[in-house]
Amino acid sequence: MSATYTIPVGPVHVGLKEPVTAWLELDGERIVDAKVRPGAIHRGIEFMARERNPIQVIYLSERICGICSFSHVLCFIRAIEDLANLSVPIRAQYIRTLLLELERLHSHLLWSGVACYTIGFDSAFHLGMQMRERVMDVLELLSGNRVNYGVATFGGVRWDVTPELVKAARGMIRYYRREFGPFREIVMEDPVAQARMRNVGVLTRDDAVRYSATGPTARASGLRVDIRKSSPYEAYADIPVEPVVPQDYFGAARGDVLDRFAVRVLEVYQSLDILETVLDGLPEGPIVAEPNLNKVLASLKKADGTGWGIIEAPRGDNTHIVRLKGGDDNVSWWKVRAPTYANAVSWPLMFRGNELADAPLIINSIDPCISCMERMMVTDGRNAGVVTKADLLKRCRQKTFDMRANGFEGGAER
Amino acid sequence: MITRVLPQLLRQLCSRAVTNLFPSAHMPPSLTAVLSDPEVSPNPPVPVGKRFRGRLHYDRSKCIGCRLCVKVCPANATDYLAEEKKIVIHNDRCCFCAQCTEICPVKCLTMSETYMISSYARRENVVADSGPLPAAEPKA
Ligand code: SF4
Ligand code: SF4
Numbered sequence: 001m002s003a004t005y006t007i008p009v010g011p012v013h014v015g016l017k018e019p020v021t022a023w024l025e026l027d028g029e030r031i032v033d034a035k036v037r038p039g040a041i042h043r044g045i046e047f048m049a050r051e052r053n054p055i056q057v058i059y060l061s062e063r064i065c066g067i068c069s070f071s072h073v074l075c076f077i078r079a080i081e082d083l084a085n086l087s088v089p090i091r092a093q094y095i096r097t098l099l100l101e102l103e104r105l106h107s108h109l110l111w112s113g114v115a116c117y118t119i120g121f122d123s124a125f126h127l128g129m130q131m132r133e134r135v136m137d138v139l140e141l142l143s144g145n146r147v148n149y150g151v152a153t154f155g156g157v158r159w160d161v162t163p164e165l166v167k168a169a170r171g172m173i174r175y176y177r178r179e180f181g182p183f184r185e186i187v188m189e190d191p192v193a194q195a196r197m198r199n200v201g202v203l204t205r206d207d208a209v210r211y212s213a214t215g216p217t218a219r220a221s222g223l224r225v226d227i228r229k230s231s232p233y234e235a236y237a238d239i240p241v242e243p244v245v246p247q248d249y250f251g252a253a254r255g256d257v258l259d260r261f262a263v264r265v266l267e268v269y270q271s272l273d274i275l276e277t278v279l280d281g282l283p284e285g286p287i288v289a290e291p292n293l294n295k296v297l298a299s300l301k302k303a304d305g306t307g308w309g310i311i312e313a314p315r316g317d318n319t320h321i322v323r324l325k326g327g328d329d330n331v332s333w334w335k336v337r338a339p340t341y342a343n344a345v346s347w348p349l350m351f352r353g354n355e356l357a358d359a360p361l362i363i364n365s366i367d368p369c370i371s372c373m374e375r376m377m378v379t380d381g382r383n384a385g386v387v388t389k390a391d392l393l394k395r396c397r398q399k400t401f402d403m404r405a406n407g408f409e410g411g412a413e414r
Numbered sequence: 415m416i417t418r419v420l421p422q423l424l425r426q427l428c429s430r431a432v433t434n435l436f437p438s439a440h441m442p443p444s445l446t447a448v449l450s451d452p453e454v455s456p457n458p459p460v461p462v463g464k465r466f467r468g469r470l471h472y473d474r475s476k477c478i479g480c481r482l483c484v485k486v487c488p489a490n491a492t493d494y495l496a497e498e499k500k501i502v503i504h505n506d507r508c509c510f511c512a513q514c515t516e517i518c519p520v521k522c523l524t525m526s527e528t529y530m531i532s533s534y535a536r537r538e539n540v541v542a543d544s545g546p547l548p549a550a551e552p553k554a
Contacts, residue, residue, distance in 0.1 A: 052488060059488035059511045123419060144465030150511045158516070159465060186418045293486065293517045 004032050009359060011040040018370035022347070022363065026356060034351040036344060042374040049331045054080050054154070054300050054324070055293065057331050061320070062148050064336060065372040067110065070103045071313035072336070072372070073152050075320040078233065080154060083307025083324060084300055088234075091285040092156035097235035098169075098278045099142070099151055100311070101271045105176075106135045107314035108264045108271070111367045115261060116187060118361050119196045124187050131179055134172050141165050154296050156288030166279055173272050184265050188258075197258035201350040201362035204255055208346065215316020216267065217343045217366045219245050220260040222253030227312040239277050244270055257365040264367075301329055315339040315367050338372035434460055462527050467510040469528040470503050474543035476522035477501065483514035483523060505531055506539040 004027045011019040019040035025033040045064060049057045061076040062069045074096060081088065088096075113128025136146050142165055143149035151157050187193050203213060208221035218225050226243035228236045244266045246253040253259060290296050304326030310319045316339030323332040343366040350362050387395075437456040442448040449456060462468070479499030484492045491507035492514060503523075515523045524547060533539060 053485070055486050055513065056488035059509060059513070062511075063509075127422060140463045142465075144463055144467050145510070148509075148511075150467070150513075158512075182418055182422065186422075189418075293513075294482070297485075 003027075007356075009363075016360075016363070018368070020363075020368075020370045022351075022359065024351065024356065024359060029355045029357070031351045031354050031356060031359065034348040036347050038344070038370060038374050039377060040374075041371050042377050043371065046334050046336065046375065049334050051330060053297060053329045054322075054331060055297060057334070058153065059148075059150065061336075062150065064338070065369050066147050067107050067369065068103055068313045068315065068318075068372075069148050070099050070151065071311060071318050072320070072338075074100065074234075075309040075311050075313075075318050075336075076322065076334070077152050077154060078309030078311065079307040079320045079322040080300065080303075080309075080324070081307070082309060083305040083322065084154075084303040086155045086299075087289055088155055089286045089289055090235075090283045092287045092289075093234040094278050094282050095157045095161055095287065096152060097239070098161065098275065098282075099139075099149065099157075100234070101274045101278065102135055102139055102142075102169075104314045105268060105271045105275075106132055106139065107367070108268050109135065111264060111364075112183075112187070112261065112268075115257075115361070115364055116193070118364050119193065121187065121190070121193055124183065124193075127183050127186070131176070131183060134175050138165070138168050138172050141168050153288060154300070155290050156286070158288070160287050161282060166282075169275065169279055173276055176268070176272055180265075180268060188262065188265070194258065196358075196361070197261060198256060199254065200257045200354055200358050201365050202254065202256045203346050203350050205253065207349050208255065211345045211349065212342045213316075213346050214339050214342045215312065215314070216260060216263045217316065217346070219243055220253065220263045221255035222247055225317075227310060227317055231310065233311055235278060235281075238281065239274055241270070241274065257361060260365050300324065302326055313339055315369060316343060336372075336375050338369065338375070340366065340369045340373040341375070344368060344373060459530075462529065466527055466529075467512045467525040469505050469526050469531050470508060470514070470541060471524045471526045471544045471547065472501070472503055472541050473522040473524075473546050474500055475546065476520050478520055480519060482517045482519065486513045486517050488513065500542075503541040504539060505541055506536060 004025050006023055006025050008021055008023050010016050010021040021037040021040070023035040023037065024031050045060055049060055052060065058073060058077065061072045064072040080086070109128055109132040113125045113132065116122070116124035116128060139149065140146050142161070143151050143159060151159055203217065203221050205222045207213075208218050208223055213221065213223070214225065222245055224243045224245055226241060227233075228241040229243055232241075244263050246259045246262055249262070249266065250259075290299075303324050306321060306323045308319070308321050310317065312318075318339055319335075319337040321335040323334070325332045347363065347366070350365070351359065354362060434457045437454050438448055448454055477500050479494075479501075481494055481501075483501060484494050487508075488511060489507050489509045491504045491509070492501045493504065494501055510525070512525050515521070515525055531539060
């Protein structure tokens with residue numbers, strides 16, 4: 001007979017970069033079951049959006065995620081463009097695609113470094129982080145900053161691609177073609193790294209479908225899903241993108257952590273190809289449909305309806321839905337579904353049967369972004385409603401009056 | 415694996431350090447004291463990129479009080495002074511999006527290259543007037 005016991009990992013834990021709680025049920029070292037409880041980092045961004053106009057919300061959406069910030073901006077902007085029927089010049093579409101792929105590049109490089117760090121392969125971690133600097137330099141050259149680029153706006157982009165940038169980007173592509181191979185081999189052909197990642201945290205193809213995994217997590221389980229292919233947006237309409245699945249490269253998709261690693265590594269090469277195509281085909285023309293922001297604001301004030309934006313972010317399918325009411329300056333409501341939300345559902349399945357020591361690696365393997373995922377709080381309804389500052393003050397004063405009226409003993413009565 | 419890591423290691427050994435070295439060999443008891451010590455010369459900061467967006471520069475005399483910057487500021491970092499028809503900028507709230515510099519009709523707001531803006535006194539981050547733009551220093 002075996003007795004199991006439960007241990008919590010998180011919400012604040014040395015192995016976690018963001019607060020989330022995983023309740024692991026253990027039989028010895030083996031994880032029998034797991035419950036994932038988010039709820040520690042809800043920030044109320046959507047609520048803030050309701051007192052801001054769409055132009056202000058661009059920069060708010062940028063702050064949903066620090067790593068795939070451009071994906072969230074673009075998703076929000078596409079939702080607004082969808083409802084207000086704004087068109088985007090072709091050059092701007094290409095620049096947006098350029099940004100998306102640069103972002104995928106730096107996100108995947110960061111992740112592969114961090115995955116190595118998680119299994120204690122520190123040299124590979126430093127190598128990955130060192131390589132990532134090159135793409136960060138290109139992003140800085142394009143936008144002025146390393147995070148939160150502030151590049152997109154309604155109907156186009158704000159910063160143009162200069163010849164200097166094209167040169168830097170081409171140099172970067174050559175650099176990665178040369179340097180990324182050794183990194184990939186150092187990790188993927190290392191017997192210890194293979195042993196740590198092979199058959200760990202398996203998500204089968206059927207489970208990936210059933211629990212709606214997206215992005216690299218789904219592709220590593222063998223699903224050919226990629227929004228860049230199934231519903232192309234921006235310049236992906238001109239650039240064919242084939243989903244990267246392990247069975248095409250290794251014969252079979254096992255859906256384990258090594259497959260997830262491989263998918264992201266192979267997507268780095270794919271991004272380099274896309275970047276090259278974008279740079280080769282960058283059309284001339286304006287970069288924004290309506291440069292006068294006042295006119296944009298006025299037309300958005302008149303706009304009425306619900307718009308959708310769905311794109312393939314580095315972590316999977318990112319969806320924003322926005323409602324604007326005609327005559328209203330501010331955003332009416334805004335719903336964000338970040339890819340981690342879809343992928344985190346599969347965590348308990350991946351945990352089952354693995355050792356406790358693999359838990360951080362499994363958590364990491366979907367490239368989680370907890371702050372992006374936490375989009376709402378659900379209460380049990382017993383204390384429903386919002387307690388404002390005034391309400392709280394009223395309650396506090398009421399307690400004094402109650403005590404005065406009913407009597408009290410030394411103040412300690414409860 | 416060693417055969418693959420070895421070339422990387424050798425290259426690292428003879429490559430130039432990319433970080434800006436710390437001005438003293440050991441951690442001093444007080445950082446601020448070290449920085450004001452004339453003996454110590456801190457390395458100059460790494461220059462920022464061309465499109466870098468730093469602390470806001472506000473030319474109060476040029477401002478026409480149109481309030482457009484207040485309207486688009488996502489962080490509510492600009493306050494409108496109704497009686498003077500001017501603004502003040504709270505740089506500690508600013509998120510450096512450059513939306514106000516883009517919309518300002520008379521271009522009296524610009525992003526400078528200053529990024530060391532933390533301070534113990536909040537007042538230092540309230541910009542009421544930075545004067546006219548020096549000829550070539552900050553950029554739009
Ligand atoms: S840069 Fe952006 S956040 Fe800062 S004051 Fe201007 S609009 Fe506001
Ligand atoms: S937009 Fe420019 S001119 Fe108008 S209030 Fe702001 S700083 Fe002054």
